[in-house]
Amino acid sequence: MVHQAEARVGAIMRSQKPDPSDMRADDGGEHIGFDLVEVARMREMLVRWGSRLLVRVLTPAERAYVEGKRDPAPHLAGMVAAKEACFKALGLGPAQGVGWHDIAIGHSPMGAPLVTVSGGARQAMAALGGRNMAVSISHERSVAGAIAVLLRV
Numbered sequence: 029m030v031h032q033a034e035a036r037v038g039a040i041m042r043s044q045k046p047d048p049s050d051m052r053a054d055d056g057g058e059h060i061g062f063d064l065v066e067v068a069r070m071r072e073m074l075v076r077w078g079s080r081l082l083v084r085v086l087t088p089a090e091r092a093y094v095e096g097k098r099d100p101a102p103h104l105a106g107m108v109a110a111k112e113a114c115f116k117a118l119g120l121g122p123a124q125g126v127g128w129h130d131i132a133i134g135h136s137p138m139g140a141p142l143v144t145v146s147g148g149a150r151q152a153m154a155a156l157g158g159r160n161m162a163v164s165i166s167h168e169r170s171v172a173g174a175i176a177v178l179l180r181v
């Protein structure tokens with residue numbers, strides 16, 4: 029454990045990217061991710077791509093949630109930020125086999141976001157010794173942000 033952590037710190041200090049296979053190993057470290065998404069960008073993409081964008085990025089339940097809102101763009105931006113934050117916490121994203129639909133954002137009865145992880149994301153999470161993923165989302169008029177934490181309990 030210690031030598032793995034030292035190797036990663038050494039790599040960072042030498043301004044080198046750690047080996048991706050090292051990032052996927054259970055190194056005992058904490059794994060968090062944070063992301064910001066511009067609401068205007070989502071609004072433009074919704075105009076340009078419409079339901080094609082929603083089908084690609086969101087699960088059917090997420091789509092129904094977002095489309096049920098009076099103004100879907102901030103809620104879409106929040107969900108995209110949440111998924112991107114989860115990709116960061118896992119150290120892997122769509123280019124490495126973790127799909128947009130592998131991270132599904134549902135809601136508690138109080139409205140709090142609940143993450144369900146499947147497919148490549150579940151494999152990546154298990155490789156890191158994670159059992160669950162927690163996210164928190166916020167959106168204002170112009171920007172949405174989300175933080176994700178890999179939980180080991």
Ligand SMILES: CC(C)(COP(=O)(O)OP(=O)(O)OC[C@H]1O[C@@H](n2cnc3c(N)ncnc32)[C@H](O)[C@@H]1OP(=O)(O)O)[C@@H](O)C(=O)NCCC(=O)NCCS
Binds near residue numbers: 139165
């Ligand atoms: C949670 C709450 C404070 C968010 O208020 P807000 O500042 O208007 O909203 P933000 O833009 O910062 O965040 C919105 C996101 O918060 C999340 N959220 C909603 N209710 C939540 C809750 N009870 N707990 C945690 N997160 C919540 C959702 O992801 C929401 O995004 P969505 O609308 O796209 O689903 C507000 O909904 C509230 O007061 N709810 C009832 C009381 C409560 O549960 N409070 C918990 C924190 S003290």
